[in-house]
Amino acid sequence: MALDSAKVIAQGISKEGGLFVPESFPAISDEMFEKLIGMTYKERAAAILSLYLTDFTEAEILHCVNGAYTGTFENEDPAPLVEVKTGMHLLELWHGPTCAFKDMALQLLPYLLTTSAGKTAPEKTMVILVATSGDTGKAALDGFADVEKTKIIVFFPQEGVSPMQKLQMTTQTGNNVAVCAIHGNFDDAQTGVKNIFADESMKEFLAGADMEFSSANSINFGRLVPQVVYYVSAYCDLLKNGTLKKGEGFNVTVPTGNFGNILAAVYAKKMGVPIKKFICASNKNNILTDFIRTGTYDRNRAFYTTTSPSMDILISSNLERLLYHLYDNDTAAVSGLMDQLKKNGKYSISSDVLAKLQSEFYGGFCDDTATRETIRKHFKENNYLCDTHTGVAVNVYEQYVAETGDNTPCVIASTASPYKFAAAVLDAVKDENEAMPDNEFDMVERLSAITGTKIPAPLATLKDKTVLHKTCVHKEEMSGFIRDFLKK
Ligand SMILES: *Cc1c(COP(=O)(O)O)cnc(C)c1O
Numbered sequence: 001m002a003l004d005s006a007k008v009i010a011q012g013i014s015k016e017g018g019l020f021v022p023e024s025f026p027a028i029s030d031e032m033f034e035k036l037i038g039m040t041y042k043e044r045a046a047a048i049l050s051l052y053l054t055d056f057t058e059a060e061i062l063h064c065v066n067g068a069y070t071g072t073f074e075n076e077d078p079a080p081l082v083e084v085k086t087g088m089h090l091l092e093l094w095h096g097p098t099c100a101f102k103d104m105a106l107q108l109l110p111y112l113l114t115t116s117a118g119k120t121a122p123e124k125t126m127v128i129l130v131a132t133s134g135d136t137g138k139a140a141l142d143g144f145a146d147v148e149k150t151k152i153i154v155f156f157p158q159e160g161v162s163p164m165q166k167l168q169m170t171t172q173t174g175n176n177v178a179v180c181a182i183h184g185n186f187d188d189a190q191t192g193v194k195n196i197f198a199d200e201s202m203k204e205f206l207a208g209a210d211m212e213f214s215s216a217n218s219i220n221f222g223r224l225v226p227q228v229v230y231y232v233s234a235y236c237d238l239l240k241n242g243t244l245k246k247g248e249g250f251n252v253t254v255p256t257g258n259f260g261n262i263l264a265a266v267y268a269k270k271m272g273v274p275i276k277k278f279i280c281a282s283n284k285n286n287i288l289t290d291f292i293r294t295g296t297y298d299r300n301r302a303f304y305t306t307t308s309p310s311m312d313i314l315i316s317s318n319l320e321r322l323l324y325h326l327y328d329n330d331t332a333a334v335s336g337l338m339d340q341l342k343k344n345g346k347y348s349i350s351s352d353v354l355a356k357l358q359s360e361f362y363g364g365f366c367d368d369t370a371t372r373e374t375i376r377k378h379f380k381e382n383n384y385l386c387d388t389h390t391g392v393a394v395n396v397y398e399q400y401v402a403e404t405g406d407n408t409p410c411v412i413a414s415t416a417s418p419y420k421f422a423a424a425v426l427d428a429v430k431d432e433n434e435a436m437p438d439n440e441f442d443m444v445e446r447l448s449a450i451t452g453t454k455i456p457a458p459l460a461t462l463k464d465k466t467v468l469h470k471t472c473v474h475k476e477e478m479s480g481f482i483r484d485f486l487k488k
Pocket of ligand 1: 415
């Protein structure tokens with residue numbers, strides 16, 4: 001069913017439980033690219049968003065973009081492109097308030113959501129429910145804190161997030177925020193949230209209070225559009241700095257978990273950005289590598305905890321959207337595959353669809369040891385410090401070049417500040433026989449001393465903040481926690 005963008009964003013997920021996808025992709029004309037090249041990031045974002053959000057006025061779009069990207073990121077340009085060595089361009093997406101790439105979308109989503117809700121259900125308060133393995137929770141809290149007509153509730157696994165990530169969440173201020181740990185792992189938190197979304201008595205309770213659930217997860221289309229912008233913008237920067245001439249293409253490498261970030265690159269290509277290869281990088285949880293190489297997606301396998309936790313995932317939700325496009329919008333074929341995934345934990349795509357996939361995608365992975373070596377090597381050789389997720393991407397990019405000899409310029413999504421994963425990054429760059437400090441803040445200090453890089457302000461000030469959220473509940477108590485908070 002076709003819906004206006006305001007409805008799609010406010011609702012988050014379709015009534016049937018499927019994911020929203022655009023009916024067709026707006027094309028960026030040559031003339032528009034010429035204009036985009038001369039624009040700032042915010043101007044580019046407004047121009048691209050207006051192609052999708054056709055039911056928003058120009059003033060509404062400017063309000064959203066300016067609110068999201070003014071004074072919130074370290075630099076005027078929220079997504080700088082850094083050439084680390086010839087052909088290798090790192091797109092740094094982590095200069096926002098929580099030091100990971102999810103800020104790019106989650107600073108903008110509250111504006112899109114409240115503007116959408118203002119059009120579709122102005123009297124309602126939106127209740128954003130999030131289950132997080134770390135980065136999404138904090139980015140959503142920061143984006144939604146004290147936003148009128150919204151409340152945000154974040155659940156995280158007590159033992160499943162890094163000390164830095166936990167402190168980022170438990171010190172969050174704001175009158176409309178609740179943060180709660182749960183006994184269990186990320187899957188428990190995620191399943192709990194999914195059940196609450198579907199719970200009829202909870203829906204009645206919300207309706208009685210003039211409230212409505214929405215999602216800040218990357219299944220919400222409002223999360224994807226802001227991510228399309230930075231790929232278009234990176235292409236404009238490559239044209240502007242002379243790396244590419246008009247008509248020349250480039251590759252992208254993306255460290256992938258839920259498949260949201262790399263899907264945004266696919267959408268950018270559908271709009272006319274000349275991306276040749278999508279290099280999909282995974283850690284030891286290499287289910288996507290296997291899928292791209294064999295055409296079989298099989299989640300019946302061991303789950304590993306790695307130094308790149310935001311990619312420790314066995315079900316990449318947004319892959320469903322890619323399948324839909326690969327199957328030429330055949331919804332029945334895609335729901336067939338999703339049913340098999342639910343029932344048997346696996347599915348295989350047909351050989352012609354696999355050929356289509358492989359013509360555009362390369363899949364690769366590396367383990368923690370290789371990630372560590374990559375971080376160390378690039379710091380020594382290029383004086384560039386990257387985090388563990390970005391380290392995985394750089395490693396897989398280098399595997400790709402070694403295997404194919406393809407030296408096309410490549411944009412690598414750099415998804416987190418190295419300071420956010422200080423333990424693993426420090427371990428990679430410090431002298432072999434130097435002992436590790438025993439707490440996270442000392443590691444951060446040491447990392448800065450060794451590398452001569454600056455500690456991002458949001459992490460530097462964390463040490464002095466007060467822990468405000470101390471509740472930890474069992475899975476069965478999540479809905480009670482929500483009701484208590486919403487009654488306040
Ligand atoms: C979320 C995240 C990823 C994975 O992005 P997806 O869109 O889920 O594929 C990679 N790196 C970091 C640092 C993240 O926070």
